[in-house]
Amino acid sequence: MNSFSRIVAVTVWVALLIAALSVVTRIKPDPSLHAVIPRGDHNLDREVSFFETRSAAQILVLETESDVSQAAITVLRDAARELERVGARPQAPPSAxxxxxxxxxxxxxxxxxxxxxxxTAMEQRMQPKALTQRLRELSSFLLEPGNLIYGEAVYRDLLGLETEVLTRLSGELSQAGMDTTEDGILRHSSGRFFALLLQVDHPPGNSDRTAALMRTVNEISERALNEHEVTIRAIGSYRHFNDNYSQIWRDLQVTLPISLVLIALVLFSLFRRARDLLALHMPAIAALIGGTAVVVLIQGESVPMMVLGFGAGMLGIAVDYGIHMTRAARDGIADMIRKPLSLSFITAASAFLVLLTANVDALRTLGIFVVSGLGFAVLTATMVLPRILRRRKRRDPWGATSDALVDFTATKRWWGLALAIAITIGTVPGLLELRMVGDPQDLDGSSQETRDDLAAFRTRWGLLSGNHFVVAEAKDLDTAVGNLIAAKERAGLPPVAADLLLPPPNIQAQRLRAWTDFWRTHSSQLAADLQVAAREAGLRASPFRRSFASYGRLECPPISRETWRGTPLDNRLNDLVSEQPDGSWQVVSPLTVDDPERFAAIATEIASADDGTWLASRRLLGHHLVDAMGDSLRQLGFWVALVMIIVLVAMIRNTRRTISVILPPAIAVVWTFGIFGHIQLELSALHILVATFVAGVGIDDAIFLSRSELRSHAMSPILATTATSLAGVGAMAFAGHPAIQSVGIAVFIGMAACLAACLLICPAFDRKRERPTIKTVDLASSPLNDAITTRTHRR
Amino acid sequence: MLRCVLILAAVCSLAASEPQSRFALADLTAAAHEIQHLRVTFRQIKDLELFDQPVVTAGVLEISRPLSSVRWEFTGRSVLVLRNDRLQRWNARGERETIRGGPASQALMGQMNAMLTGDWRTLDKLFTITLDPSGEPKVHLRPRDEEMTRYVTEIRIAFQDDLSAPRELIISAPGGDLTRYEFDVPERPTDLAAARFAGP
Structure with a gap:
């Protein structure tokens, strides 16, 4: 290879990457979950939209614990001011x-x-004795020295109906129903705890802003403890989201350096030259930059974050291309390696092309990302690397191990096959034990402290966090409220919130009729009884003429959304009632049920009528997302497998070798999940992607090991790719986040199973019955034909 | 020269038009800073439409500024304590009662806080405060919001000559209900036990 060719290759490669980088810089990672929702799944789409946009679901609570209440209140007041900078504002207390x-x-x-x-209950209160008692209570109330301004309120509503209605609403007016300070800080009856409800202007899934918010909360907590001995606890989904992000970041910080060191050691032990080590990473770099650029060009600048994460993992395969080609170029057999590398790429690309038919945007984007990324990788590996790497005279540092393995697999191939069968028999029963993750919370990386704080908070204050809602949607507000009332009645839930505050017109008309009938019947008797009762209680009856004027009215202005403007319920109703962009209305009612069985029963009842009512729940949302993703991947899994088989059959055109390429990765997947079943690890949608990764790497390995003439040459690179995968992704098995740990374990088992299956199964499909004689030769000095027949085989 | 004389005359006439010791709200705050502990007895006279006769209740108001506390006791009826920004109430049997948030408790807390700090401007959120035109230590409070006038129309407060405490407080409600407090001359004890502010 001359210098000119080398310079041209590198220049073109760098120019292409710079061009791709200029596109990549426009990328806007999108944290939204909409990308993982199957097209046409309107239910899931509305559920995700609900939690991403509804302010009722964007609540953070700060709870303080302190012996000195003044210090706790001061700390919360200061915190409220400080947190406004990061998008959390206290819910304003009602003004007088x-x-x-x-x-x-x-x-x-x-x-x-x-x-x-x-x-009906009022009739009892209007009995003469009860009336006398009522008047005595009212006089006692007014005589209470602290009650200075309630005269008018008492005179205009003798029977206390106004208070009764307000009491019914008090469940909704949770703040007003509790002991509050002037700033709206809730005071627990024990006097030891205070809570401040904060409305956050972004959903918890906005990772940057959530991290900034929780960082500020943590700084405030630390200061409060050091300076005032006040403990602050944050309660709400923001803390859980942040815990997960932080745990993932910590895991990366712990596992990444270890992985990098291990990978560096593995690669250095095999290549031992800086140029080789740099060169073998070029396909992966090209894959990442090129793949991302293509995604941006095709799909636009907004790319789902999870696609970038998974895609980057999948592109780890590109490192394998680099290892194989670097080794081959150094051995002087780059031309020989191009075909298997191309076959590997075409197989993987065909599999990921199937994802373009997926009805989930994220999977389609993932398909584009991986196919184009691997395309860049294979081009770099086959076109650039051979031009910049010279043939070099050098012994294989892993030769002893590789030769031993090649020798073992060739000489003991039937034993190997028997062992593979035995392992399969041993692992298959494990498949029957496989269980899917029952509760997505099992994959929640929240710390134990966060969970304990939430549990203690719920015990102290009840459910304040906005996690579950009954939602009704209709073309007009009245119908939506009517449907909400009906749904809650079906589920045996008491009326609260919007259903109490906004009764539909038919219910209002019914009540007005009942009201006028009632007072037409009872007014005069009540007036007579009041005179008697007032005399008995030693009071004047005359102030209550205002009550009779009120009770006797025959008309009443209808209640509408406008009725509650400017009242303490206004903001709350804004949270619960909203006009949708299409002009329809959505009304929600918070649900304070957390028992899973009761919750499931309510969900069933609410869904039983097709009237636009549904249950929005963070817990159900997790289930639904996992199920939807799992369903899509399962459906595609069949087609992916079929396409891969077709491509391999068409490309290899040799039944025996095709089987020897397909069987090992398939068996490796069986072993992996069989072991999962045996050790009782639960499966999630993430593991389906792991299976794809394992199968992909397995096919690569099998392509090389199924060809006896390549086996001895490819053994060291295969060992290296397996070792780097184990070190890179398998290191996640030691992560603290349950989802990452679970993926790490799966990859660890999967990669080991892949290598074992390929080593045990591939040689058994060799046509030749030759016993290799290991001759360590100087590859660099040998002609090409000598190099590929380094191991001579005897019948 | 003539210009100087005219300016001097103008300044002198402006100065003469202001009373020498005109009362200002800031005077109350200054007076409060000088007094650590205060006790004053009072009578509350409630003249309500519901009753034939006014109802009189005696009581005592105690203020401890070092403890940031106010105790407002209505003898034989109830005790209100504001301590560290928290208002608590006990009934005649000494049982603690819950105080719901609302305009009445806000106004009451505002008043007690004003007595504690001497800063009556804190009531500015709820009321328009005007000083008596006579220049005497009297203030008139009128609700800022139309809604509140349906419950209270005016509060008039006259302060002691030394501004240490109110002398008279009258709360007028629509319909003619009237609540009047008559405060005696305050005592200035050297200390008030913290236990006084822990409940009955």
Whole structure:
């Protein structure tokens, strides 16, 4: 290879990469989950949209624990100010005017807010004895020295209907129902705990902003503990998301350096020259940059983050191309290696091309990413590397091990096959024990402290975090509310929130009729009884003329969304009632049920009518996403396997060799998941991608090992690729995050199984019955034909 | 020269038009800083439409500035304590009662905080505060929000000559209900036990 050719190759390669890099810089990683939703799955799409956009689901709670309440309140006040910078604002406490406005609105709309059961209960309260008692209570209340401004409220509602309606709403007015400070800080009855509810302006999935938010919370917590001896705990999905991100980052920090050192050691022990070590990474670099550029050009700048993550892992195969070609170029057999490398690429590319038919955007993008990335890799490996790497006179540092393995597989091939059969028999029963991950929370990387804090918080305060909602959607608000009420009745859930505050017109009309009928019947009797009761209680009856004026009204303004404007319920209703971009309405009601069985029963009941009501739950969302992804991958899995087989049959055109290429990776997958079943590791959708990776690497190995003339040459690179995969991805088995650890274990087992299956099975399909005589020769000095017949075989 | 004389005359006439010791809210804060502990007895007279006769309740107000606490006791009826920004109430039987957030408790807390700190401007959020035109230590509070006027129309407060505490406080409600506090001359004890602010 002359210098000019080398310079041209490198220049063209670098120019292409610079061009690709200029495209890659436009990339905008998209953390949204929409990309993993199958097209046409409107239910899942709306569920993801719900949690990504609804403010009711974007709540962070700061809880303090301290012996000194003033210090705790001060800390929370300061925290509220500081956290505004990172998008978390305290839910404003109701002003005095807003609180009064609320009582006024309730008073004005008493006829349509009073239910039939409330009217029935009122009859009891209107009995003479009960009335006397009521008047005594009211006089005692007004005489209470601290109650200075309640006279008018008492006079205008003798029977306390307004209070009763407000009490019913108090579940919704959770803050108003609790002991609060002027700033809206909730005070626990024990006096030891305080809580501040913060509305966050971004969903938890926005990793950068969530990380900034939680970093600020942690700084505040540390300061509060050091300076005021106040413990602050963050409660809510933001902490869980951040825990997961942090755990993944910590895992990377721990495993990546170890992996890199191990990979470097492995590669250095095989190649021992800087140029070789740099060259063998060129295909992977080209794959990453080129693949990403193609994705940006085809799919646009917004690329799902998970695609970049998985795609980068898949492109690890590109390192294998580099190892094989670097070794071959040094041995002077680069031409010979081009065909198997091309076959490996075509097989992998065909498999990933099938993903382009997927109905999940992320999988299609993944297909484009991997196919184009591997394309860049194979071009770099076959076109550039041979031009920059000279044939070199050198012994194979791993020769002894490789030769021993080649010798063993060739001489003991039937033993090897028997061993493979035995392992298969041993692992197959494990497949029957395989279980899918039952609860996606099992893959949650939240720390134990986070989980404990959440559990303790729930015990102390009830469920404040916005994780579960009943959702109703319809063309108009009244229908949506009506459907919500019906759904909750079906599920045996009490009315709260929007269904209490926004009764549909038919219900309002019903209530108004019942109200006017009731007072037409009872007014005069109540007036007479009141005179008697007032005398008995030593009070004047005259102030209550305002009550009669109110109870006797025959008309009432209808309740609408506008009724509650400017009241403390306004913001809450904004969270719960919203007009959708298409003009339809969505109404939600928080669900404070956390028992899984009860939860499942409610979900079934709510879904039983096809009226646009559904259950939005972070827990169900996790299930649904995993199921959807799993379903898509399972459906595609068949076609991927079929396409790979067809490509291999067409390309190899030799039945025996085709089987020897296909069988080992298939058996390796069986072994991997069989072992999974035996050691009771649960499967998730991620493992399906792992199976694809294992199968891909297995096919590569089998392509080389199925050809006896390549086996001895390819053994060291194959061992190296397996060792680098084990060191790189398998190191994740020691991660702290359960999902990453699980993938790491799967890759570790899978890669080992791959190598073992290829070594044990491939030689058995050799046509020749030759016993190799190992002759360590100087490859670099041998002619090409000598090099490929280094191991002479005897019949 | 003539110009100087005219300016001097103008300045002198402006100065003469201002009373020498006109009351300002800041005077209350300054007075509060000088007094650590304060005790003042009072009578609350509730003249409500519901009752034939006004109802009179005696009580005592205690303020400890070092403890950031106020105790407002209505003898034989109830005790209110504001301590470290937290308002608590006990009934006649000495049982603690929950205080719900709302305009009444906000106004009450605002008043007690003002007594504690001497900073009556903190009530500015809820009320428009005007000083009595006579220049005497009296203030008039009117609700800022239309809604609140349906429950309270005006609060008038007259302070002691030494500005250490209120002398009279009148709360007027629509319909004619009136609550009046008459405060006696305050005592200035050297100390008030912390236990006084822990409950009845």
């Amino acid at each position: 005017a807003a609180a009064i406005r609320l009582t006024d609105r309730v008073y004005e709309h008493l006829p349509v807010l009073t239910t039939a059961s409330m009217l």
